[in-house]
Amino acid sequence: MTSLMKAITIGDTTTSTSYGKEITRTTSSRPRTSRSRPRTAATSTGYDDNDIICAISESRGLCPTVGLSFINLTTSEAVLCQFADTQTYARTCHKISVFAPSDILYASTASDSSLVSIIAENLKGDDNEIVLTGLHRKYWADGQGHEYITRLAWPDDLESLKVSAGGNYFATCCFAAAMSFAEMAMSVTFAPQTLRIRFESSEGSMMVDLSTIASMELIQNLQHTKSRNSLFGLMKETLTRMGERTLRRNILQPSTDASTINERYDAVSELCMKQEMFAATQDALGVLVDTDRCLSALVRLPTKLNFEYMEQSVNHVLMLKVFVDAVSTMAGLCAAENYSEVEDLVKYALNDDVSFVTQPAELRNQRVFAIRVGVNGFLDVARTTYKEINQDVHDMTTELGEEHQLCIDLKFDPARHYYLHIPASEFDERPIPDIFVNVVRRKRVIECQTLDLMKMNQKIKDAHNEVISMSDRSIQELIEAVRSRIHPLFKISEAIGLLDMLTGFAQLATTQDYVKPELTQALAIKAGRHPIREKAQAHTHKWIPNDVYATQQNRFQIITGCNMSGKSTYIRSIALQSVMAQAGSFVPATYASFPIFRQLFARISTDSAVEANVSTFAAEMRDIAHILRNIEPHSLVIVDELGRGTSTTDGLAIAIAIAEALIESKAFVWFVTHFRDLPRILSERAGVVNLHLSVNFSTTDDDPTTTRMKMTYKVSDGPIPPSNQYYGLALARAINLPERVIEVATLVSEELNEQNAAKKDEPRVMAMPRRRRLMLSLREQLILAREGGLKGAELKAWLKKLQEEFLVRMEALNSDEQDVGAREDAFTEHTESVDGDYDMESAGDEHVAVSTNTDGITDAGSQQHDGDSTSSEQGFVEIKREEFEGIKRERKY
Template structure:
């Protein structure tokens, strides 16, 4: 171990090192990666400082390949995803329990709550560990008596992690405060040891491997030596207390002088209580005797008992009002407090040598207690999962399966939203999820407020729940192990980084693209909304293509109607939409919150929603006429525009090229394809020149026929496109003979590109 000064462990210095040394292409992604990773950044700073000091080496700027990786054996979840999915904290109310951790946190101990929190932030990717947890939760769910006994036994546990951590640390300042704290820690240690056996007894008859291992670790023979050491130093009936007065009265040690000091301390406490009773009878007030560590004993009574503020008895001093009560002391009580303080100090001093000897002996065997503490935290988390499953009133939870390549959910529900709606008259509408290696990229469209964001968030949250060992809110669920989880759902400006909405989402997308793999799970909500429509669509298409090629499981929500149409024929792409019923006059919208196949057809959702909300009728009428005209013009343009025809010709040529390349490869390798190409024959048969010539002639004829069909289709619809353009012009004719607004003026103002002849 090489010691290094504490000030070298600096988050600010670590960020400066990253800014100066990282490759320029990696810098923005690294900034996003290390956001919130305080300890990792501090360690990075200390390591580079150690290299500088001990080796005398300094790296040149922008010469290091720096990469941020998650903890070994856990899923990678970045800070933005944690916030977007509300894993630990609700976005609207930081104190609310309406987050995933708040939903799952049915734990009974501080260790269990911390262990659960770390698992939510870093779900496991170890299939065997996850399956063992699922088996344990299933057993606890089916055995209600065992679950009740375990949760009852967990109630008595103190914060074992805190106690054990305090015992292994040796303070350089062993003053009176240190001695007092040592005594308190020993009492807490005794309570922790006394609480282990009920856990061992509650797990009697456990069948799952995880519960059996926990019971084995809690076996009394593993900590009997520590238990005997504690019994020798501390009376059997002494227990830890959270009240300062009771805690002070329960000190450890075996010493005749200590017995005398303890007896003196006890008699002084009796004297204080007797004196208090005398005061109560003398003044006929509703006096209470209170104790605080700083003031020792003091008196308190309601202000209403005084006839007037000036009628306070002369013997009451140090008086001040606190809310509706008056707190004070007397001179005799102050003297007794001083005697009590001296007696307490004597007790602590006399017992300290015995306590320190006990702590030293316990340290040599404390590793067993650390293992027990960890096993109790694991048991507490598993019992919390079982309690959530059995107590849920919003619907059944099911044990998820771990598959190798398929993500399938039947009647899945958003865990947080479903719980909130269970207390209301509304019913959460469950949805199915189906994703396979041949169906990995899902484009989701639909109206505003139709449930798109809730749908994709539920997939991510259920994946996390499955990989931490919890059951999920569904009738059936099967998940592959996701090694990375990325979520791009926020639309807020990042004030800390001084970037806009669009810049923020581009940074997050860059981070996703650089870290994505075929084992990733990605949800993206409304990409490209922060810039112009044309640029946003172009960027969305380019990013979608990259995500498709990554082979990751992706759910991509968009309002760009052209995106699902453009990518509809891509391998692995599936189009989905959330259904909405709209009346013919657009006066009523009914959200079905149900996922359906295919992309949504144009139904003027925005206009319908604006009408339901109550915009002025004249505004709505104008918007409706313009929207319909624009829609008809765009449809005509899609059918007839030169750009569309050119795109279709380009696609046809690219398909021809692909067929020729594949045919050449098949001929050279003597392939074994079955699509009619020359490579269809086996390698033993070979490919004759005559067969190759016939196939090429057939391919040529097919290509020419399709090319001619594109040209005929473009010519046939030209007249209809021109007619639509003339009708569009009439919308902008002035009613009083004013100069009419030209189409070019209108469309240029709306950032829409015009095409000649429609």
């Protein structure tokens, strides 16, 4: 089996269960007051015009169990979820944001619950106009939910669904409420054994909260809602609506299953290498209709049967024929037994040359001639009449053109039916003849009709309606027969959606020069680019790539640099590439490896939430509080300029405290800041790395006092160098701020920098953190050596070099301690006691001694001296409170 077929798994079982003729239909007992709302183009995370009902419920307690049920009336799919959530209901809000329902139901007795309040708060200001509706408690019945599952679920899935429903009480109650609402308020139900029902765990996918989805532009551009400059717009190389839905779902819920992700990588690689397969797949996908919508229409049962339903039934059968014909050309991916019975039924009932089209006039003709000739004699006579009247219309149009010496085209639209289309220039020198009525003047054409044409339109409409009515019995018999065999078609549709998404990934990788990522424990990107900005600015800017490297020993990276130097773009690109990688796509880089992240958090927006009466700083604190409550070691966090919305002193203090909490979480964090003291204060913490976006400063020959700034957009090691620390003044001078103001600001800045320089940390205070950091770095390199590919003499040489570097760095630390002046004598006794409790130098020698022996790598790498946890939980050094106060006064920290 090829990589492509492994990534796209299609069930090979078929079902031929027959249905009973009597189907219970429930008529709405109460009108729905808020229905038929338009789904606007500003849908941030929505499924366009899909009708999706969501029901929610929860248990009692501090860690509530939440039940969710989503029913997509457009695609005939139901998803049930039940999981334990926190008091912030982060996972619940994530699930709702992914599905973006049009209606959210809750038990009327729970209107004052925290769950309903938090969901309402998250939906405030949403352009989708999602409505929260309280439903009577009697509809949340576990037994009713089991009855719905038994009646509507696919036979193949029924037993497993019963087991899942038995252990998920709240999800089953939500399913009962959602189905009751669909029947009462929307007058919709489903044919027996035709609803796709599945239980979906909260695990297995990356959690991305709603604010991160918006701020990272995963689905929609922040400035222009209709722009394709978003991650979804960039990656939407799909050819079908099924593929588009699959792509959107995988962007909002990237997989956390390594085997699934690797199978997708292999499938994309195969499509990229085999151009003939790639071209054939695109050709096959290009002719497919919206299969999900078509199949859903065939199994959905409206409560009111009218002529419009008959007409649409013919359209859906024609769409089914197009789908089955296309599937037969993809036999390599789809087992024949999954669609052969439906294909035979369609061929038996429909003419071979009919198809589904989008042009109104042609679609009407296809509906008329859909049923095979000879099935019904009266139907054949009615179609002959229809055909003759249509021919009369064309003949009459020709005669009108010849009689009046006009160039007349015959046009059609559903409202006016046939009408005449005449160039306006024909009447520049003569009036419009009186025979033409209903005249509409356009810019270059005249649209009109005649009385005879209007009469023929009515005859054609009557003939068309008569044909549809006569065809309805055959069409409904075909639909009834197809329903019992429709389950495999839904599975094929899902597989086609996944295939379409992977084909789009291959198209993107080929045209944009992307690379196949690897799944490792380290995040390493060589020459990475921002995927959205790179494509949007491809014709105006040459993109400057940057490298990224992060492991547990450098997991917290502080980014500093000048304004407009590219800090925000740099951290955004890391998060976007992680989402792409876990969705199964290649990424914009020359090499990339990623760990699997289970959560993505971003705090990068600085806009005031006016509608919520929340300032910039308050919005920052609210988002950070959410992150700190839900962060885990397998999280990816990006924070942009935290604390700048309040006073400098308070902002720095809060930034330090939050940074400490993020370091302790052991998550991967990129922290952008303009606080220059923050990198210095945290520089010796285990796991912390300082980086900056470099800027070149230069002066002109004509005016040495004029400073020019050139952004390099390149990431460099360490904090901002002293030569670049006045970038704010240089930028102010560049925009022609008054010279006197610049002079005063320069003097003040120099004075403050001199005072800060006099307060820098002394070597003795930082000795212990530096030693711990060195030891943890050695430990990490030994573990990498154990798990790497080096062997024999090559490994021994590398370990020898590592030993030498370690001894040199340790000796440098010892020298720094010995050079400390007499004012540090108060700390000598304490430092010796700490070293006596845990001899870091001895431990380091032990590590080095073991590392020189190739056979001892496992022992060296597995020594857990708890350095990381010690650095995270104990801060710098555990000392007595009075001594700690003395150190604080000495360090001015």
